[in-house]
Amino acid sequence: MNIIDTLVFILNRKFLIPINNLNGGYNLNKDLGMNQWEQMEMLLYVENEFRIQIEDKEIHSLQTIQDVVACIEKHIIFIK
Numbered sequence: 111m112n113i114i115d116t117l118v119f120i121l122n123r124k125f126l127i128p129i130n131n132l133n134g135g136y137n138l139n140k141d142l143g144m145n146q147w148e149q150m151e152m153l154l155y156v157e158n159e160f161r162i163q164i165e166d167k168e169i170h171s172l173q174t175i176q177d178v179v180a181c182i183e184k185h186i187i188f189i190k
Contacts, residue, residue, distance in 0.1 A: 134176035
């Protein structure tokens with residue numbers, strides 16, 4: 111599974127967001143209806159799944175699905 115597929119899986123399985131509702135530009139809060147607590151929980155799943163650690167100062171800039179994907183990519187490249 112690639113990054114976007116894994117993120118979609120997390121959003122669908124853990125937060126019951128239908129897969130057809132997902133594209134990179136969607137805002138986590140406005141388009142997907144995720145509150146701050148759900149977003150934090152999602153990021154915990156992301157950190158666990160990808161074995162990365164997202165710094166607190168980065169979290170507030172993660173507004174869209176694409177923002178989360180870019181953050182994951184950045185951390186994965188940094189680890190390698």
